[in-house]
Ligand SMILES: NC(=O)c1ccc[n+]([C@@H]2O[C@H](COP(=O)([O-])OP(=O)(O)OC[C@H]3O[C@@H](n4cnc5c(N)ncnc54)[C@H](O)[C@@H]3O)[C@@H](O)[C@H]2O)c1
């Protein structure tokens with residue numbers, strides 16, 4: 001035997017030919033020693049980073065080093081260069097054929113390492129590109145906000161009061177960018193979800209200007225008229241006296257001892273600076289009771305001096321069918337108008353179940369006004385307000401203060417693999433904001449899904465099963481719960497990583513910190529298809545080479561609490577999910593020894 005060559009094509013181990021001296025090596029030992037991580041590793045690498053993997057890798061064993069060097073080794077060397085500067089390292093020479101198996105195994109390990117390194121480099125490069133893109137977009141948004149503010153001043157000096165509020169308040173824009181991208185920056189993360197700038201870092205007050213809720217994300221071409229939204233202030237823990245003395249550093253270094261007295265346990269209260277006067281009501285469709293309540297609520301809101309009431313076009317048509325007097329209700333016909341509505345809405349009200357709340361959140365593809373969710377569904381985990389008490393509840397909320405749960409959303413981006421150029425950086429991409437989760441499943445395919453997962457560029461695992469759920473804490477009680485994920489309080493900053501029916505005994509769900517960027521990609525050679533769903537909607541098919549990038553969004557859903565964040569959450573866990581429901585054990589009827 002002069003030599004043996006093994007071809008690695010599409011992640012499969014096969015046998016090649018060396019000048020007619022080929023030995024087909026298909027023993028179980030060789031297969032077992034084939035490193036698992038190598039199977040299905042991405043083989044599509046951008047030209048920009050020169051990380052394109054070869055379609056075929058040759059691994060040679062020979063008893064003649066010279067032949068390797070001057071024969072097939074040429075082929076190997078070329079491929080090695082493409083793979084990594086360190087080379088494949090799989091060319092092994094061995095005069096002792098008995099040791100071939102172990103040498104071959106070592107060689108494969110080396111190749112696996114090289115492949116993994118390249119995959120990690122690629123993921124890092126793409127994550128970095130995504131982060132830069134994101135920073136760039138934020139910068140654009142800030143600039144356009146600034147420009148609008150300047151234009152507004154020039155246009156109308158009589159609105160000076162409003163403008164001065166805006167300029168002061170703009171210091172306190174809620175923005176989660178820094179804390180996400182900077183895990184080390186514990187100071188700015190001291191309040192969990194809120195990040196506010198130096199000037200007000202210790203003031204315990206976050207203020208929202210009307211401009212804050214303009215839908216900057218979607219459209220910057222809208223009119224630059226001064227918004228008529230009511231302004232308000234979000235105050236950290238104004239009521240709880242016990243916590244007044246606490247400073248907001250997550251970690252303090254007093255006396256050189258590191259302690260963490262204050263964690264992300266703040267309650268957030270909303271205080272209106274001026275009364276809310278415009279409301280957007282969203283209804284669950286095809287429910288007579290919901291429509292009836294909406295009609296009642298509209299008249300009542302008018303009595304409360306709510307001057308602008310918006311509904312969806314479908315709802316306006318239904319209301320007008322009932323009573324032509326509803327003409328005053330406003331609506332939108334186009335997406336652009338919807339954005340304009342978002343700019344001037346003080347409060348969003350949903351009448352329905354959790355699905356209606358998800359629907360409402362999906363309409364706001366950027367900042368969102370406070371949301372009050374009335375329960376008119378079957379489960380109502382997140383919809384804590386009783387519809388029969390809407391007058392009392394809305395009166396209290398519009399007077400303020402009201403507790404708020406900032407329900408964080410996930411920003412998801414699909415990056416399509418360009419099948420023509422064989423890379424996936426240049427193709428079009430679609431973006432989504434989800435309140436619950438993005439799930440990737442195998443759709444109609446009967447094959448195992450095969451999803452390669454990276455976290456901040458680090459290889460995590462390959463999901464082989466029905467799919468994967470990447471969930472927000474709010475979504476932890478939805479699909480993720482059904483797949484065995486932990487129930488997480490909505491104010492715990494994290495991202496849930498929950499497999500769906502993994503074909504493995506040891507694949508436990510994970511909870512990752514909220515600053516990470518996750519990347520899930522389909523190998524080019526995947527057998528089945530995959531589908532991504534966003535809060536159970538908008539299904540998108542993913543093909544081999546496509547990737548999904550998920551990170552925490554900076555635009556949460558500020559949900560008004562019925563009582564306060566923890567009280568509402570625990571009540572839902574007990575009453576909606578019947579968590580730990582069990583008959584209480586009977587008391588011991590024997591007298592205790594002391595009696
Ligand atoms: N196997 C499952 O449990 C499963 C499967 C698919 C989708 N879902 C969930 O359904 C959601 C879409 O909801 P929908 O109302 O539009 O669809 P839907 O009408 O199919 O209802 C899904 C159910 O999940 C509940 N739900 C939704 N969000 C919740 C949350 N955050 N906490 C607790 N319960 C919640 C709803 O109250 C409803 O009863 C998806 O985001 C997904 O989480 C669950």
Ligand SMILES: Nc1ncnc2c1ncn2[C@@H]1O[C@H](COP(=O)(O)OP(=O)(O)OP(=O)(O)O)[C@@H](O)[C@H]1O
Nearest residue numbers: 282283284285352353354355356359377378379380
């Ligand atoms: N305004 C809307 N427009 C279109 N679809 C909507 C709207 N509101 C709700 N939906 C959809 O209608 C479906 C049912 O709504 P919802 O979940 O609120 O009711 P439910 O199932 O009775 O309540 P629960 O979620 O408490 O079980 C959901 O899939 C939701 O996405």
